[in-house]
Amino acid sequence: MSVETTAPAGGSILVVGGGISGLTTALEAAEVGYEVYIVEKSPSLGGRVAQLNQYFPKLCPPTCGLEINYRRIKDNPRVKTFTMAEVEKVEGSTGNYDVTIKVSPRYVNSNCTCCGDCSAACDTEIDNGYNFGMDKVKAAYLPHEMSYPQRYVLDPVIIGTEDAKKCKEACKYAAIDLDMEPKTFSLRVGSVVYATGWEPYDATKIDNLGFGRYLNIVTNMMMERLAAGNGPTAGNILRPSDDKAPETIAFVQCAGSRDENHLPYCSYICCMASLKQATYVRAQYPDAKIYIYYIDMRTPGNRYEKFYKKLKEDENIFFVKGKVAEVSEDDNGNIEVVAENAVTGEKIRQTVDMAVLATGMQPTALKDKPKADLKISEYGFVVNDFDKGGIFAVGCANKPLDVVSSNQNATGIALKAIQAVKRS
Numbered sequence: 001m002s003v004e005t006t007a008p009a010g011g012s013i014l015v016v017g018g019g020i021s022g023l024t025t026a027l028e029a030a031e032v033g034y035e036v037y038i039v040e041k042s043p044s045l046g047g048r049v050a051q052l053n054q055y056f057p058k059l060c061p062p063t064c065g066l067e068i069n070y071r072r073i074k075d076n077p078r079v080k081t082f083t084m085a086e087v088e089k090v091e092g093s094t095g096n097y098d099v100t101i102k103v104s105p106r107y108v109n110s111n112c113t114c115c116g117d118c119s120a121a122c123d124t125e126i127d128n129g130y131n132f133g134m135d136k137v138k139a140a141y142l143p144h145e146m147s148y149p150q151r152y153v154l155d156p157v158i159i160g161t162e163d164a165k166k167c168k169e170a171c172k173y174a175a176i177d178l179d180m181e182p183k184t185f186s187l188r189v190g191s192v193v194y195a196t197g198w199e200p201y202d203a204t205k206i207d208n209l210g211f212g213r214y215l216n217i218v219t220n221m222m223m224e225r226l227a228a229g230n231g232p233t234a235g236n237i238l239r240p241s242d243d244k245a246p247e248t249i250a251f252v253q254c255a256g257s258r259d260e261n262h263l264p265y266c267s268y269i270c271c272m273a274s275l276k277q278a279t280y281v282r283a284q285y286p287d288a289k290i291y292i293y294y295i296d297m298r299t300p301g302n303r304y305e306k307f308y309k310k311l312k313e314d315e316n317i318f319f320v321k322g323k324v325a326e327v328s329e330d331d332n333g334n335i336e337v338v339a340e341n342a343v344t345g346e347k348i349r350q351t352v353d354m355a356v357l358a359t360g361m362q363p364t365a366l367k368d369k370p371k372a373d374l375k376i377s378e379y380g381f382v383v384n385d386f387d388k389g390g391i392f393a394v395g396c397a398n399k400p401l402d403v404v405s406s407n408q409n410a411t412g413i414a415l416k417a418i419q420a421v422k423r424s
């Protein structure tokens with residue numbers, strides 16, 4: 001692999017993470033003339049937004065925003081992207097950082113036309129991470145239809161097997177290279193921006209909410225995939241145990257968040273995410289009854305408040321102020337939710353067809369610590385110290401945010417990165 005590393009020292013910016021925050025930071029800096037490298041650890045750019053069915057508050061598909069960004073990247077020779085890549089080391093100081101990048105083998109080169117013949121020839125199936133394991137994909141796969149780059153990838157599990165050979169033989173474009181090895185190279189950049197984002201909090205850790213024990217309890221991110229046309233049920237929201245169309249659904253707010261035993265902070269987006277998902281259910285099942293159990297509804301700003309207000313007028317959506325204390329499942333797969341109504345003090349027992357846990361955000365940097373001189377909070381968020389140097393954090397790597405605020409934050413951080421480069 002040949003890598004262009006000749007950008008002038010002090011004139012270039014490295015963005016770690018190619019989700020919406022990283023893409024925006026990169027484009028804002030590149031479009032005013034700076035060289036930008038994006039290092040993304042997965043096989044595609046897009047981050048979590050690529051897994052959403054619709055965006056609140058407009059309820060448009062995330063494809064719109066991502067496709068515009070992809071086009072801007074394609075049209076801008078100053079942006080270079082590396083997927084399946086991670087930062088191994090950052091050394092130096094503002095204006096002169098030496099960064100070591102490791103790229104894992106994809107086993108598919110740029111000849112790939114996405115014809116899919118390798119996938120058809122491959123027998124091995126793996127859990128589909130894009131759909132949170134709710135279905136399988138072949139071990140030769142396109143990460144998802146909005147992938148950037150549009151290029152297949154072979155899962156390492158088939159390397160060295162007959163299946164890998166079958167994939168290679170099936171490819172008419174000489175795009176499969178089974179001898180690809182991990183590669184390491186260095187870049188010199190003036191500033192580094194961490195846009196490493198978040199992952200859903202592991203709901204199996206919330207013992208009292210039954211996730212992992214009861215099939216008909218799903219997380220909010222699984223709900224995004226169930227509602228998505230390119231998801232495991234082709235967009236039909238069906239309860240997992242028996243594919244029944246749900247007539248009643250409970251949303252359990254603050255599942256893990258605002259809880260000293262799990263995530264002590266508010267995850268900011270999960271009230272709006274449940275309100276949005278209530279609209280998915282209402283659109284598919286006009287008679288379904290929806291129960292939203294909450295401690296406080298947090299819908300910051302006029303647009304989100306309006307969204308909430310509209311749903312409050314819906315006679316099939318019931319807002320119950322009360323924290324869910326426990327759940328159980330009966331022999332028919334129905335879920336019983338137990339909560340105390342904070343207004344009346346009554347104990348409520350409600351049986352529903354399925355429940356959705358509004359699980360919160362945990363920064364990826366908690367487990368995968370940036371290998372750079374950075375301060376990480378006890379919850380894993382990267383703390384910005386603007387007096388210190390030229391390494392910054394943006395978007396959900398820094399705090400829980402929605403997309404609009406991530407984009408605004410990215411514009412500001414792009415400016416900080418440019419200032420760091422200029423100061424040197």
Ligand SMILES: Cc1cc2nc3c(=O)[nH]c(=O)nc-3n(C[C@H](O)[C@H](O)[C@H](O)COP(=O)(O)OP(=O)(O)OC[C@H]3O[C@@H](n4cnc5c(N)ncnc54)[C@H](O)[C@@H]3O)c2cc1C
Pocket residue numbers: 016017018019020021022039040041042044045046047048049052054055056057085086087195196197198199220221224269273276359360364368394395396397401402403404406
């Ligand atoms: C259920 C749910 C629904 C939501 N719906 C909406 C909505 O409708 N509207 C809205 O505005 N917001 C919504 N959000 C919030 C939205 O998902 C976030 O605002 C958005 O994902 C933030 O983008 P980001 O780029 O900061 O992080 P991410 O999307 O997490 O992107 C981070 C990127 O960095 C990569 N990465 C991670 N670690 C590394 C590493 N070490 N090296 C290299 N790359 C790395 C990741 O692979 C990923 O591509 C929702 C959230 C949830 C939980």
Ligand code: SF4
Pocket residue numbers: 108111112113114115116117118119152170171172173174175176
């Ligand atoms: S790797 Fe080859 S066979 Fe597979 S999708 Fe790409 S071009 Fe088609």
Ligand code: SF4
Pocket residue numbers: 253254255257258265266267268269270271272296297298358360
């Ligand atoms: S956004 Fe709502 S559901 Fe999420 S942690 Fe905050 S209050 Fe709880």
